[in-house]
Amino acid sequence: MSNTLQVPTMADMMNEGKTPEVLFWVGCAGSFDDRAKKITKAFVKILNNIGVDFAVLGTEESCTGDPAKRAGNEFLFQMQAATNIEVLNAYEIKKIVTTCPHCFNTLKNEYPALGGNYEVMHHTQFLKQLLDQGRLKIEGGRFKGKRITFHDPCYLGRANDEYEAPRELLRKLDVELVEMKSCKSRGLCCGAGGAQMFKDAEPGNKEVNIHRTEQALDVKPDAIAAGCPFCNTMMTDGIKNKEKQDAIKVYDVVEMIADVEDL
Amino acid sequence: MQYIPQIIFLAALGFAVWFFARNVKRLRRNILLGKDIDRTDNKPQRLKKMIRIALGQSKMVTRPIAGFLHILVYVGFVIINIEVLEIIIDGILGTHRIFSFLGPVYSFLIGSFEILALLVLISVIFFWTRRNVSNIMRFKTLKGWPKNDANNILYFEVILMCLFFTMNATDLQLQLNGATNYAEAGVFPVSSFLLPLFEGMTDSTLIIVERAAWWAHILGIFFFLNYLYYSKHLHILLAFPNVYFSNLKAKGQFSHNETVAKEVQMMMDPDADPYAMPEEDENAEPETFGASDVTDLNWFQLLNAYTCTECGRCTSECPANQTGKKLSPRKIMMDTRDRLEEVGKNIDANGQFKDDGNKLLDNYISREELWACTTCNACVEACPIGIDPLSIIMEMRQYLVMEESAAPMELNNAMGNIENNAAPWPYNQQDRLNWVNDN
Numbered sequence: 001m002s003n004t005l006q007v008p009t010m011a012d013m014m015n016e017g018k019t020p021e022v023l024f025w026v027g028c029a030g031s032f033d034d035r036a037k038k039i040t041k042a043f044v045k046i047l048n049n050i051g052v053d054f055a056v057l058g059t060e061e062s063c064t065g066d067p068a069k070r071a072g073n074e075f076l077f078q079m080q081a082a083t084n085i086e087v088l089n090a091y092e093i094k095k096i097v098t099t100c101p102h103c104f105n106t107l108k109n110e111y112p113a114l115g116g117n118y119e120v121m122h123h124t125q126f127l128k129q130l131l132d133q134g135r136l137k138i139e140g141g142r143f144k145g146k147r148i149t150f151h152d153p154c155y156l157g158r159a160n161d162e163y164e165a166p167r168e169l170l171r172k173l174d175v176e177l178v179e180m181k182s183c184k185s186r187g188l189c190c191g192a193g194g195a196q197m198f199k200d201a202e203p204g205n206k207e208v209n210i211h212r213t214e215q216a217l218d219v220k221p222d223a224i225a226a227g228c229p230f231c232n233t234m235m236t237d238g239i240k241n242k243e244k245q246d247a248i249k250v251y252d253v254v255e256m257i258a259d260v261e262d263l
Numbered sequence: 264m265q266y267i268p269q270i271i272f273l274a275a276l277g278f279a280v281w282f283f284a285r286n287v288k289r290l291r292r293n294i295l296l297g298k299d300i301d302r303t304d305n306k307p308q309r310l311k312k313m314i315r316i317a318l319g320q321s322k323m324v325t326r327p328i329a330g331f332l333h334i335l336v337y338v339g340f341v342i343i344n345i346e347v348l349e350i351i352i353d354g355i356l357g358t359h360r361i362f363s364f365l366g367p368v369y370s371f372l373i374g375s376f377e378i379l380a381l382l383v384l385i386s387v388i389f390f391w392t393r394r395n396v397s398n399i400m401r402f403k404t405l406k407g408w409p410k411n412d413a414n415n416i417l418y419f420e421v422i423l424m425c426l427f428f429t430m431n432a433t434d435l436q437l438q439l440n441g442a443t444n445y446a447e448a449g450v451f452p453v454s455s456f457l458l459p460l461f462e463g464m465t466d467s468t469l470i471i472v473e474r475a476a477w478w479a480h481i482l483g484i485f486f487f488l489n490y491l492y493y494s495k496h497l498h499i500l501l502a503f504p505n506v507y508f509s510n511l512k513a514k515g516q517f518s519h520n521e522t523v524a525k526e527v528q529m530m531m532d533p534d535a536d537p538y539a540m541p542e543e544d545e546n547a548e549p550e551t552f553g554a555s556d557v558t559d560l561n562w563f564q565l566l567n568a569y570t571c572t573e574c575g576r577c578t579s580e581c582p583a584n585q586t587g588k589k590l591s592p593r594k595i596m597m598d599t600r601d602r603l604e605e606v607g608k609n610i611d612a613n614g615q616f617k618d619d620g621n622k623l624l625d626n627y628i629s630r631e632e633l634w635a636c637t638t639c640n641a642c643v644e645a646c647p648i649g650i651d652p653l654s655i656i657m658e659m660r661q662y663l664v665m666e667e668s669a670a671p672m673e674l675n676n677a678m679g680n681i682e683n684n685a686a687p688w689p690y691n692q693q694d695r696l697n698w699v700n701d702n
């Protein structure tokens with residue numbers, strides 16, 4: 001297939017008088033962070049490959065306001081929310097998928113009270129749905145039999161009680177799924193949430209991401225799977241800190257799927 | 264003359280009830296110092312949650328042994344209270360074992376109370392050892408009153424159970440001796456083993472021991488009832504309303520501020536007249552955002568503070584705490600309660616709150632603690648009785664940022680970026696789609 005990504009914007013769609021099946025909310029990390037951009041592209045490749053009719057907001061997208069809200073700036077959060085809701089409602093968006101659990105949580109849980117009501121899915125839930133509908137097929141591939149441990153993002157797991165969708169996808173890849181000491185509802189944070197990503201940590205005896213990486217290394221994985229661009233950065237840094245970056249990679253679940261599909 | 268014990272009993276009972284009622288009133292008043300929040304929706308769902316988590320203790324079994332023993336102590340505690348009912352009626356009427364007319368049912372009841380009491384005793388010894396001898400971080404970090412409080416109750420339970428057995432054993436001996444007033448009643452599967460201890464005692468000595476144990480036991484229970492208010496053991500009562508009123512929404516959904524919503528709406532509305540200020544109510548205090556003191560919190564958060572068992576399950580799951588940061592969600596709850604008590608005492612002394620120069624922020628909870636939180640919800644998930652330390656942290660952060668503009672510098676930068684270019688990093692919004700074409 002062609003290497004060029006097909007990424008229509010809502011504005012394009014509107015001009016052509018079309019409504020896409022779903023809006024892909026890329027998020028700030030997914031748009032600007034070099035590592036996260038790869039996740040974004042992997043997801044788009046899959047969407048393109050199976051012909052999902054989607055669009056992005058492009059330059060009309062802006063921060064959901066999650067870091068502002070978690071930092072305590074309710075005003076800035078609500079300004080962001082109002083701006084985004086205006087755009088989303090103008091395009092009459094019904095369904096949103098996003099590769100970032102923070103965007104997912106904010107759009108899903110915190111926008112309704114401010115006038116933004118959409119069906120919002122995390123990309124692992126969306127892919128799981130495509131799988132159930134038979135539109136996406138995942139078959140073994142190069143991760144078959146590999147020891148993979150999944151790091152639960154706080155804002156997908158505890159915040160929204162979704163533990164199974166990403167694991168379901170990993171099982172389809174025929175991996176040997178191994179669980180860390182703290183997993184699912186007791187999963188340990190990577191250290192990035194609550195706007196910590198954008199500041200230095202308070203004094204302590206360890207960084208949270210190192211602590212979490214040690215838990216991951218304890219189960220001797222061949223690779224670590226994540227479902228959040230921020231977790232991904234934190235875990236990748238943790239692995240580097242332990243000088244294991246050549247042996248153990250950190251992937252987003254969607255990258256693993258795109259990889260075995262040879263996309 | 265023969266009514267003297269009954270009179271003394273009534274006086275003790277009356278005092279215990281009066282003192283308890285006074286504490287309940289105080290508790291209620293203090294909790295209602297909090298702001299209003301509506302938790303009256305979804306009653307059936309709330310009831311179910313309460314039955315599952317408070318009554319069924321479903322969250323306690325994540326640590327199976329402690330969870331099981333805790334249920335035992337709890338069930339023992341509740342069931343043995345049927346015995347207390349009998350003791351109270353006996354005390355008022357001057358009767359002895361008034362329920363004994365129940366015959367075999369009574370025997371069964373007394374027999375089960377004894378077995379439960381023994382199990383409680385064993386569990387309590389286990390708890391004491393776990394708390395004081397084994398190396399469990401969340402217990403080791405407790406110092407001073409909280410540590411003593413936890414142990415006091417355990418000693419107390421031991422004493423109560425021993426008094427209960429002494430009372431029963433001497434009663435049984437007197438029954439066997441055919442003493443007047445001690446008609447045969449009940450079976451005593453545990454205390455019958457204690458009979459050798461009382462061998463050779465005359466009936467009158469036995470009666471003195473039996474009466475002493477009976478009185479000490481019931482007075483002890485009256486004391487226990489009134490100790491609760493000063494103890495983490497308030498959870499015995501408050502766990503139920505606390506779980507009932509707890510948050511039913513997704514944990515990731517943080518509450519939003521209506522005043523801010525209105526302001527933002529005004530700003531976004533192109534038709535709004537920028538000079539048309541809403542009419543100011545002269546007497547209304549300007550609303551402050553977030554919380555710097557307990558009275559800025561809502562009543563559910565204050566109820567949380569009184570309900571907290573200080574078990575530390577939250578803190579032991581907290582990523583910040585695990586990596587040596589100052590933040591401890593348990594301390595957030597304990598500080599909130601201590602400050603609320605301070606405010607309550609201030610009101611008791613002065614008729615209304617008189618500024619004491621203290622606040623929850625800084626005097627109890629430091630900024631360093633607040634900024635260490637990753638909002639991961641591990642504490643909320645871990646709490647066995649539906650307490651939400653995170654919501655307090657968030658409201659205090661909100662105060663810091665919105666009232667004092669006192670966020671850490673890097674956060675101010677990130678927020679500045681969001682404001683100016685719609686992302687927490689300094690990238691241009693116009694470049695948001697560039698990822699499609701770069702390699």
Ligand code: SF4
Pocket residue numbers: 577580581582583584590591592635636637638639640641642643652653656
């Ligand atoms: S939400 Fe905050 S206080 Fe609670 S466990 Fe996570 S980091 Fe600790």
Ligand code: SF4
Pocket residue numbers: 570571572573574575576577578592593596645646647648650652
């Ligand atoms: S908040 Fe809950 S988990 Fe934490 S100490 Fe109190 S009762 Fe235990």
